[in-house]
Amino acid sequence: DTEVTQTPKHLVMGMTNKKSLKCEQHMGHRAMYWYKQKAKKPPELMFVYSYEKLSINESVPSRFSPECPNSSLLNLHLHALQPEDSALYLCASSQVAANTEAFFGQGTRLTVV
Amino acid sequence: ILNVEQSPQSLHVQEGDSTNFTCSFPSSNFYALHWYRWETAKSPEALFVMTLNGDEKKKGRISATLNTKEGYSYLYIKGSQPEDSATYLCASHQGQNFVFGPGTRLSVLP
Numbered sequence: 001d002t003e004v005t006q007t008p009k010h011l012v013m014g015m016t017n018k019k020s021l022k023c024e025q026h027m028g029h030r031a032m033y034w035y036k037q038k039a040k041k042p043p044e045l046m047f048v049y050s051y052e053k054l055s056i057n058e059s060v061p062s063r064f065s066p067e068c069p070n071s072s073l074l075n076l077h078l079h080a081l082q083p084e085d086s087a088l089y090l091c092a093s094s095q096v097a098a099n100t101e102a103f104f105g106q107g108t109r110l111t112v113v
Numbered sequence: 114i115l116n117v118e119q120s121p122q123s124l125h126v127q128e129g130d131s132t133n134f135t136c137s138f139p140s141s142n143f144y145a146l147h148w149y150r151w152e153t154a155k156s157p158e159a160l161f162v163m164t165l166n167g168d169e170k171k172k173g174r175i176s177a178t179l180n181t182k183e184g185y186s187y188l189y190i191k192g193s194q195p196e197d198s199a200t201y202l203c204a205s206h207q208g209q210n211f212v213f214g215p216g217t218r219l220s221v222l223p
Binding site (some may be wrong): 042043044045058090092098100101102104105106107 | 219
C-alpha cells in the first residue's frame with residue numbers, strides 16, 4: 001500500500017467554523033508533512049512531524065493547528081480561517097532520512113467563505 | 114529563505130520530441146534534490162531523489178542529472194508522449210529547509 005489518503009477531498013467552511021483535515025498512511029513512514037498550495041504556485045511547507053513530534057513549524061498562524069495522534073495519522077485543525085486561507089492542502093509522508101522520496105495525498109481543496 | 118528556481122515556466126513540445134528543463138538551487142548545506150511529476154487532479158508523484166554530485170538517474174524515458182557544486186539539476190524526457198504532460202516540480206532539501214521550485218508545466222501535443 002503506497003497510498004496517502006486525505007479526507008475530505010473538498011471542504012467549504014465559514015470564517016467562524018471549526019473543521020479538521022485528515023491524512024492517513026500505512027507505509028510505516030515516520031515523517032509526515034502538511035503543505036499549502038495556492039493556484040499557480042508551488043506547494044509551501046507548513047508543518048513536519050518526525051516520530052510523531054512536531055519538528056518544523058514554518059511560521060504558520062495559530063488558526064492552523066496540527067496533530068499527529070499516532071504514526072499513521074496526521075490531522076490539521078482549522079479555526080477562524082480567512083478567505084485567503086483558501087487553497088489546496090496536501091499531506092505527504094516519507095521515511096525520516098532526507099534522501100527518501102515523499103508520497104503525497106491528492107489533497108483537500110479548502111474554500112473559506 | 115531558500116530560493117529554488119525552475120526554467121522554463123512552461124513548455125510545449127510535439128509528440129516524439131525530446132526535451133529538458135532546469136532546476137537551480139543554492140549549493141550550500143545541500144542534502145538532497147527531489148523531482149516530482151504532478152498531473153492535474155492527482156497527487157504529486159516522486160520521480161527521483163538525488164544526493165551526490167554527478168548523480169544521474171533514469172526511469173524509462175526520463176532521466177535527471179545533478180550538479181551540487183554549481184547548484185543545478187536537469188530533467189530530460191526522451192521521445193515525449195502526450196501522457197508526459199504534467200507539471201514537473203523540483204524540491205531542494207538543505208538544512209532544515211525543504212522548498213519546492215515553481216515548476217515547469219509541460220504540454221506534449223499529439
